Amino acid sequence: MIITEMSRVECMALLSAQRVGRLGCSRNGQPYVVPITFALEGNHLYSFSLTGQKIDWMRANPLVCVQADEFGQHGEWRSVVVNGTFEELPDRIGWKHARDHAWSLLSTHANWWEPGGLKPAPEGPTPHLFYRVIIETMTGRRAVAE
Numbered sequence: 368m369i370i371t372e373m374s375r376v377e378c379m380a381l382l383s384a385q386r387v388g389r390l391g392c393s394r395n396g397q398p399y400v401v402p403i404t405f406a407l408e409g410n411h412l413y414s415f416s417l418t419g420q421k422i423d424w425m426r427a428n429p430l431v432c433v434q435a436d437e438f439g440q441h442g443e444w445r446s447v448v449v450n451g452t453f454e455e456l457p458d459r460i461g462w463k464h465a466r467d468h469a470w471s472l473l474s475t476h477a478n479w480w481e482p483g484g485l486k487p488a489p490e491g492p493t494p495h496l497f498y499r500v501i502i503e504t505m506t507g508r509r510a511v512a513e
Contacts, residue, residue: 373507388435406472425453447507469497
């Protein structure tokens, strides 16, 4: 295998083609990684979630990362890591356009609310929210057969 760096254009192409990634956040020095669905537009990754640990931690420390990958034949793969900042799109005046935009991007794909909209048997209604990750930096690597 030969490992090479991916250009920003190649990283953006992979993010555009993928819908599922892993979000990493941290609180008090403890990392937490969970799967998310996302949609890329411009310099943002848009996503959806019910409230819970992930949202609590991102509210406390908005510095996050998202990793997305793709596996091919013969052991080939591509992987992108985005470093960025969590931005909640709250359900209040001034944010309607951003929330509607997030919904329109995400809802073009089947089961767009999974896994963020699923939790083990809740004890009552759990509020949902839309958010985005503002992309600060990204790196990508690929492995290709020799």
